[in-house]
Each structure stands twice: as C-alpha cells, then as structure tokens.
Amino acid sequence: MDYLKEVIKGLWERNPILVLGIGLCPTLAVTTSVSNALWMALATTFVLICSNVLVSVIRNIVPSHIRIPIFITIIASFVIIVELTLKAFQPDVYQALGIFIPLIVVNCIILGRAEEFASRNSIFRSILDGLGMGLGFGGTLFILAFFRETLGANKLFGYTLIPGMKPATIMIIAPGAFFTLGLMLWAMNALKSRKRG
Amino acid sequence: MSNIVKSTLIMALITFVASMALSHINKITLPDIQRQEREKQESALKTVLPGYTITEKKTADTPDGPFTYWIGEKQREETVARGYAFITEKSGYSGPVRSMVGIDEQGTVLGIVILQQTETPGLGARCIERASMETFLDYILGRTTRVAPQPPWFQSQFTGLDATKKITILKRGDWTPGLRDELIEKNAISAITGATITSRTVRDSIATGMEKLTALVTLIKTEEEEGE
Numbered sequence: 001m002d003y004l005k006e007v008i009k010g011l012w013e014r015n016p017i018l019v020l021g022i023g024l025c026p027t028l029a030v031t032t033s034v035s036n037a038l039w040m041a042l043a044t045t046f047v048l049i050c051s052n053v054l055v056s057v058i059r060n061i062v063p064s065h066i067r068i069p070i071f072i073t074i075i076a077s078f079v080i081i082v083e084l085t086l087k088a089f090q091p092d093v094y095q096a097l098g099i100f101i102p103l104i105v106v107n108c109i110i111l112g113r114a115e116e117f118a119s120r121n122s123i124f125r126s127i128l129d130g131l132g133m134g135l136g137f138g139g140t141l142f143i144l145a146f147f148r149e150t151l152g153a154n155k156l157f158g159y160t161l162i163p164g165m166k167p168a169t170i171m172i173i174a175p176g177a178f179f180t181l182g183l184m185l186w187a188m189n190a191l192k193s194r195k196r197g
Numbered sequence: 198m199s200n201i202v203k204s205t206l207i208m209a210l211i212t213f214v215a216s217m218a219l220s221h222i223n224k225i226t227l228p229d230i231q232r233q234e235r236e237k238q239e240s241a242l243k244t245v246l247p248g249y250t251i252t253e254k255k256t257a258d259t260p261d262g263p264f265t266y267w268i269g270e271k272q273r274e275e276t277v278a279r280g281y282a283f284i285t286e287k288s289g290y291s292g293p294v295r296s297m298v299g300i301d302e303q304g305t306v307l308g309i310v311i312l313q314q315t316e317t318p319g320l321g322a323r324c325i326e327r328a329s330m331e332t333f334l335d336y337i338l339g340r341t342t343r344v345a346p347q348p349p350w351f352q353s354q355f356t357g358l359d360a361t362k363k364i365t366i367l368k369r370g371d372w373t374p375g376l377r378d379e380l381i382e383k384n385a386i387s388a389i390t391g392a393t394i395t396s397r398t399v400r401d402s403i404a405t406g407m408e409k410l411t412a413l414v415t416l417i418k419t420e421e422e423e424g425e
Binding site for chain 2: 029032058061062063065066069070073074076077080081084085087088089091095096098099159161169172173
C-alpha cells in the first residue's frame with residue numbers, strides 16, 4: 001500500500017505539471033498531437049526511471065557538493081541513448097519531435113526528482129517514483145494534446161475527425177496550449193478545494 | 198585536500214562510465230542510422246526526379262560549403278531530357294531545414310523532399326506532414342481504405358512551379374486539391390498555418406540552391422538555344 005502511494009502521488013497529489021509546475025516547456029511545445037505527446041511521455045519516463053535508479057544507486061558515494069554535475073551527466077547519457085535509439089529505429093518519431101528529444105536533459109522534472117527523491121530514497125522507491133511522475137506527466141500531456149489536436153486540427157492520432165470542418169487553429173499554436181493548461185490548472189484546483197471542503 | 202581528490206576521482210569515474218556506455222550505444226545504432234539516411238536519400242532522389250536515371254553525382258565547392266547535385270537522364274521520344282537534383286539548406290525557425298529539390302531542364306520543379314528539419318512540432322514540423330484522407334471514425338470501425346500514403350502536402354505544392362522565377366507565398370491555410378490551379382498560375386505556395394518562417398525558409402533555400410546550380414550547369418531557357 002505504501003509502495004503504491006509512491007506511484008499514485010505522481011498522478012494526482014504531486015503531479016509534476018499541474019501541482020509542482022515543472023517541465024512546462026515540453027508540455028506546451030509537443031502537445032500539438034496525441035501521438036507526439038505519448039512518444040514524448042514515453043521518452044521522458046524512460047529517462048526519469050533510469051536516472052532515478054542510477055542516482056539512487058550512487059546516492060551514498062557521491063559527495064553532496066558535486067552531485068548536480070553528476071546527476072546531469074547521468075541524465076544526459078540516458079537522453080543520448082533515447083535520441084540515438086529513436087533515430088535508428090523510429091526515424092519518423094525522431095523527426096516529428098525534433099529538438100525536444102535532446103531538450104529532455106533540461107526537463108526540470110528529471111533533475112527535480114533526482115535531487116528531491118532519488119538521492120534520498122531506496123532504488124525500488126525511486127523506480128516507483130519515476131514511474132508515477134512519468135505517468136502523471138504523460139497523463140497531463142495526453143489530456144492537453146487531446147483537446148489541442150481535436151479542437152485545433154480536427155484530428156485524433158492523425159486521423160480527421162469531422163471531414164470538411166475548419167478547425168480552430170488558435171488551439172494548435174502556443175496560445176491554445178496556455179488556454180488549455182490554464183483551464184486544466186483551474187479544474188485541478190477546483191476539485192482539490194472541493195475535496196478539502 | 199583529500200576531499201578534492203575524492204570528488205575528482207568520482208566525477209572522472211562517472212564520466213568515464215558514461216562515455217563508455219554512450220560510445221557502445223553509438224556503435225550499435227550507427228549502422229541503422231546510416232542505413233536510414235542512405236535509404237532516405239535514395240527514395241528522395243526517386244521522388245524529386247521521377248522516371249529519371251541518375252547518371253552522375255557531383256560535388257562543387259561554394260563559399261557556403263560543398264554543394265551536392267545529381268544529373269539524371271530520361272529518354273523522351275528522340276531526345277534525352279536531363280534533370281537535376283540538388284541538396285540545399287537554410288536556417289529555419291529553430292535550426293537548419295535541408296531539402297532535396299529536383300528540376301527539369303527548363304527549371305520547373307519536379308518535386309522536393311525535406312530531408313532534415315528541427316522545426317516546432319505541430320507548426321513548422323508540419324512541412325513533412327502527410328495529409329490523412331481517413332477519418333477517425335473510419336479508423337475505429339475498421340473502414341480503412343488502405344489508400345497509398347499521400348505525399349506530404351506542403352512539399353507537393355512545389356511540384357510544377359517555375360524555380361527560375363520568384364515563388365510567392367500566399368496565406369490560404371492548408372493545401373487542398375482545389376488550390377492547385379490558382380497556385381500554379383501565380384507560381385505560389387500556400388504557407389503552413391502558424392509557420393510562415395518555415396514556409397519562407399524552404400522557398401528561399403530553393404532559390405539559393407538554384408543560384409548555385411545555374412552557376413554550374415546551363416538550363417534551357419524557354420525558346421532559347423541550349424548552351425554547351
């Protein structure tokens with residue numbers, strides 16, 4: 001039960017985007033289509049889990065004053081692994097996500113979890129934390145991309161929804177991302193405050 | 198003092214392990230990445246010079262670096278028609294956009310293929326988007342017609358335009374087959390919505406590529422003698 005909590009907290013209570021407010025750059029940038037969002041979530045979750053594991057493994061041997069460069073080295077290595085793998089086996093996805101794959105290095109969620117969680121907890125808990133945070137990130141990206149792709153491009157997974165309808169282009173460009181994210185934050189806070197009574 | 202030594206050793210060890218791991222991954226993925234790139238170039242050549250047989254590949258030095266172009270030939274009744282393909286590159290919104298362009302002897306675009314780009318997903322990156330003819334309902338109900346994948350709509354707009362003249366950019370939203378006649382007549386393309394810079398980059402890169410190509414080979418001007 002206690003372990004399950006580590007996963008669940010990333011989805012709701014400590015959702016990286018909607019509660020912690022980190023990792024917003026890729027959130028706003030790649031949510032133009034559901035498939036981009038899912039690939040991005042998959043890549044980020046992979047890096048998150050792997051870096052959490054390694055950071056947790058070395059947490060007792062790393063002197064605290066050089067921990068940040070070491071975390072960055074670990075994260076960057078996994079990002080390059082993801083980048084090369086996608087380039088070799090999923091070139092279309094690599095093309096579609098472009099610059100945002102290498103930019104996973106500077107995604108605050110990953111460094112944030114390494115610093116805040118993995119460097120203080122056991123390996124198993126760090127895996128669960130990474131999984132939960134990845135799912136929370138992916139879930140938020142999915143909902144955001146769902147609204148943006150359906151309203152802004154009249155499509156879902158690249159397939160046209162209503163033939164002949166003109167979509168609201170504003171939803172696919174940057175302002176649409178801010179509107180949708182704002183509404184999601186509002187909904188999240190409204191639900192939370194109601195729960196509290 | 199020993200603190201510094203210890204930190205340095207740990208840092209060195211970790212970066213060493215990281216670089217070992219990465220060089221290994223690089224070794225595994227390199228053949229696949231190279232194969233992908235080669236296949237991409239071959240299929241791009243077929244798209245931009247349809248029906249032509251590639252006879253020569255040349256590289257010329259220009260102030261901006263090497264300029265690669267191909268010469269293709271096609272049997273047309275009694276004469277042999279020539280076609281040229283070249284690779285051209287220009288900085289777009291967030292990085293270089295590299296494309297291959299094919300033209301015939303008169304300078305009419307036979308086709309373009311964007312080989313590499315790092316434009317914003319959903320905006321500029323739509324320059325490589327393929328128009329989907331199927332609707333989501335068809336997909337769910339399994340009514341997929343399995344039509345051959347459409348060529349990317351943005352790139353196919355260039356086919357048939359005159360590359361020796363200035364190509365104009367109109368803002369007509371996404372390309373539809375109904376726009377074709379108007380665009381050909383005006384020697385224009387319709388920009389990608391929200392990505393005018395990307396559209397302009399592709400247009401300008403074709404113009405710079407044409408400049409370099411015409412310095413190297415002589416195109417047949419309409420109603421003029423062919424230069425040697």
